[in-house]
Amino acid sequence: MIFGGGGFIGSAIVDRLLLDGHELTIFERPRVEPYRKFLDTEPVKWLTGDLLSTHDVGDAIDGMDIVIHLVSSTLPKSSNDDPIYDVQSNLVGSLQMLNVMVAKKIRKIIFISSGGTVYGRPEYLPIDERHPTAPQVSYGITKLAIEKYLLLFEQMHGIKTTILRVANPFGERQRIETAQGAVSAFLHRALSGQPIEIWGDGTATRDYIYISDVADAFARTVTYEGPQSVFNISSGAGTSLNELVSLLEEILGHTIECRYLSGRSFDVQVSILSNTLAQQEMGWMPKVPLREGIENVVKWMIKTRGK
Amino acid sequence: MIFGGGGFIGSAIVDRLLLDGHELTIFERPRVEPYRKFLDTEPVKWLTGDLLSTHDVGDAIDGMDIVIHLVSSTLPKSSNDDPIYDVQSNLVGSLQMLNVMVAKKIRKIIFISSGGTVYGRPEYLPIDERHPTAPQVSYGITKLAIEKYLLLFEQMHGIKTTILRVANPFGERQRIETAQGAVSAFLHRALSGQPIEIWGDGTATRDYIYISDVADAFARTVTYEGPQSVFNISSGAGTSLNELVSLLEEILGHTIECRYLSGRSFDVQVSILSNTLAQQEMGWMPKVPLREGIENVVKWMIKTRGK
Secondary structure: OEEOOOOHHHHHHHHHHHHOOOOEEEEEOOOOOOOOOOOOOOOEEEEEOOOOOHHHHHHHHOOOOEEEEOOOOOOHHHHOOOHHHHHHHHHHHHHHHHHHHHHOOOOEEEEEEEOOOOOOOOOOOOEOOOOOOOOOOHHHHHHHHHHHHHHHHHHHHOOEEEEEEEOEEEOOOOOOOOOOOHHHHHHHHHHOOOOEEEEOOOOOEEOEEEHHHHHHHHHHHHHOOOOOOEEEEOOOOOEEHHHHHHHHHHHHOOOOOEEEEOOOOOOOOEOOEOOHHHHHHHOOOOOOOHHHHHHHHHHHHHHHOOO | OEEOOOOHHHHHHHHHHHHOOOOEEEEEOOOOOOOOOOOOOOOEEEEEOOOOOHHHHHHHHOOOOEEEEOOOOOOHHHHOOOHHHHHHHHHHHHHHHHHHHHHOOOOEEEEEEEOOOOOOOOOOOOEOOOOOOOOOOHHHHHHHHHHHHHHHHHHHHOOEEEEEEEOEEEOOOOOOOOOOOHHHHHHHHHHOOOOEEEEOOOOOEEOEEEHHHHHHHHHHHHHOOOOOOEEEEOOOOOEEHHHHHHHHHHHHOOOOOEEEEOOOOOOOOEOOEOOHHHHHHHOOOOOOOHHHHHHHHHHHHHHHOOO
16 A cells, blocks of 8 residues: 555555565545556556545555555645644644554554655764754654654554655656755756756755665565664765766766855755665665666656657 | 743743743633732733634734743643644644744744653663654654754744753642652642552652752743753652652651552653753753652642642
8 A cells, every 4th residue: 555656756666566566556646647557467556535534544545454655745845834734734644544554453654754854964974863853844844753653653553664764866757846856857957958056056965866776675665574663765875966967967968057046044965874774674775876867867858758 | 921831830930030030921721720819019911812823822922022832732641642632732733833923023932841751762871962862652752843843943033942851840739640740649649648559660760850940940041042952951860669659758757558550651661861961051950859849849738738
């Protein structure tokens, strides 16, 4: 059962779990177009409903074994505009889901958290899972509160919980308006001849992780039964925005115009996450180098342009 | 401006701040009886209203300089029964208050957090402010989320924030049904000849801090302008329930019957908080020893019995 299984990350996880032979149900909002046709031979059920409706959620998860929760109603960059909406839709919404899961005796829940926002300003690098959590945006505060409630419900009700704090994912199907999506946003502009807009001086450094590696982490989490609950999912390496632009220029074979805008106060300067724990516990490792991942996105963008 | 200024902790803070010469407004729910008569010469205004009403809160804080936020709608021990109510009334309620404070240009906010529940199981003792936060109860999760939002609003809107993570406060006027109130609950039973009920084997250890020392910490926080935002307010010493009973027996001069009940899973075995940061930054120190504090409560209970 995958809540949010039709999005950028969800669809990659679905495709990967189908390869692994799992039977899946996808829950999405009404009017979200399935990202591809599923064959009659593929064990996928596509349900639509309102996540804030305990009725819709209850019907959907009846008889399910594992729930993957990927839904967020807000984006990091805009969540500060209305923290109450963020709390109501994401935190209270997740608590409602959790209450239904207790009633329906779900065995396990896997939750996507935000490696980029829950830690805040790094006190050391790379940031491991024991680093203090001091989110600079509402998005990170609600993700963190949901994490704490998941662990509380695990203790109270025995629902096994795994939390993946995913760094900056990129890849095909990423929407260009998400805050983490520098790769997609930059590529989109570069391919359509527009200048790239960079907040700050371009030294802001992020940890970009390719989508198939993220999907691989979720696939391993499904079968992971070890004692750990919280994992960073990251490349373990930092890339500055300026380095990213240089790499894009290399791949595209032409220069890209950059416009530098004044920095945003809530942006963390450097975010690089250690993935050692996921390597040790789940045998997971990122496999797709940044350059190769970007080349894949370029091909996909060119192929789907104008569609 | 003191939200919750009529309660056990609030009333002690009010009395202390009046001694320091501050002008105060107390905001309480309707039908909360003032804990004492205020003289015409005392600069205290007693307002009533609904904290979830932005209208009531807005009217109340208009023109105020500093807000002290002491309100909680839930108790640690019962908050897990309905986490959604906990989030709605405490977290969303506090966010609504914060939005009003931004609009009304409040300079500073002081918030009471929970030294007993935000940390969870101790990884080392005494627990300092940098200890990981892994609350075992909803009460602690919402307190922690409010803390994070206060710090976010400080950064976004410049409202200076101080958070006091108070250990296990005790003293006159404490309600006997609160989870932290072992001293009051035990004394109430011992004085009325009832046996004491102890969850677990009585080795559970807490950090009891006398109410006048808590009030002193808030008084210092009002004038504190240093860089730190989060302080433990604690005695720094641990007392087990069995030690507490022995001390009560000494003070009362007779034995007390104890009934041991099976332990609650969410109870942390040991909670002792370091108060070094508050000492260094605010020159605050606990002054009233546990024995002297308990003697004060005994006197007060005997004086007010049957009233």
